[in-house]
Amino acid sequence: MWYYSLQVRALSAGFSGLEVRVKKIAILISGRGSNMVALLDAIEAGEVPAECAVVLSNVPDAPGLESAAAKGVKTLVIDHRNSSSREEHDAKVLAALLDAQVDIVCLAGYMRLISPVLIHAFRNRILNIHPALLPAFPGLHVQRKALEYGVRFSGCTVHFVDEEVDHGPIILQAVVPIMPGDEEGTLSHRILAFEHKLYAKALSLICEDKVRLEGRRARLLLTNLEYKNILSDLVDRGGA
Numbered sequence: 581m582w583y584y585s586l587q588v589r590a591l592s593a594g595f596s597g598l599e600v601r602v603k604k605i606a607i608l609i610s611g612r613g614s615n616m617v618a619l620l621d622a623i624e625a626g627e628v629p630a631e632c633a634v635v636l637s638n639v640p641d642a643p644g645l646e647s648a649a650a651k652g653v654k655t656l657v658i659d660h661r662n663s664s665s666r667e668e669h670d671a672k673v674l675a676a677l678l679d680a681q682v683d684i685v686c687l688a689g690y691m692r693l694i695s696p697v698l699i700h701a702f703r704n705r706i707l708n709i710h711p712a713l714l715p716a717f718p719g720l721h722v723q724r725k726a727l728e729y730g731v732r733f734s735g736c737t738v739h740f741v742d743e744e745v746d747h748g749p750i751i752l753q754a755v756v757p758i759m760p761g762d763e764e765g766t767l768s769h770r771i772l773a774f775e776h777k778l779y780a781k782a783l784s785l786i787c788e789d790k791v792r793l794e795g796r797r798a799r800l801l802l803t804n805l806e807y808k809n810i811l812s813d814l815v816d817r818g819g820a
Contacts, residue, residue, distance in 0.1 A: 603684055789801075
């Protein structure tokens with residue numbers, strides 16, 4: 581296929597031998613990138629053993645680009661409107677990721693469906709965060725759907741990206757109860773605070789090679805005590 585050479589480069593850019601090194605990540609955004617900022621803060625604080633090689637946006641005036649630049653992170657714009665197809669745009673993104681020697685791709689409010697061009701090249705190395713407890717409520721307007729359905733708990737999920745929307749193996753989830761007085765805005769606000777915690781913890785596990793895929797399941801290579809310690813920060817007990 582016409583993007584074959586890019587996929588060969590992707591395979592050659594993977595982990596080599598037993599060399600241990602800090603993982604290089606790319607963060608893809610389309611807007612203000614609050615989850616991007618949270619990831620960069622966690623990296624800066626030493627909570628995630630990673631280096632952000634680039635923040636990339638498909639929107640030239642995405643506010644998150646300025647936030648990333650202010651932190652000294654390289655930024656790049658690849659405007660999807662300059663490509664005739666999703667595959668052509670993703671091939672440009674892939675070339676940029678390979679040039680930056682990226683190991684892991686984090687989607688943080690990236691409002692584009694990912695094509696097989698990227699998924700095949702970075703199989704099980706693309707992460708996304710979704711503001712619901714998957715597999716419940718995939719797609720958009722998920723807090724509204726949760727309230728309309730009458731569920732008692734919502735939350736957020738970090739998962740691997742595959743060919744289906746909000747479908748890949750689940751890495752970590754945070755649980756947020758739906759309070760009697762909640763509206764879409766208040767619930768979204770409380771969930772967002774947990775997104776910022778959750779994404780950093782999930783990325784840290786990936787960077788430390790503590791996640792192993794077994795078919796549909798992403799197994800955490802943690803003791804029960806280690807997992808309980810993580811969960812203590814990921815369950816909202818009904819606070820304001």
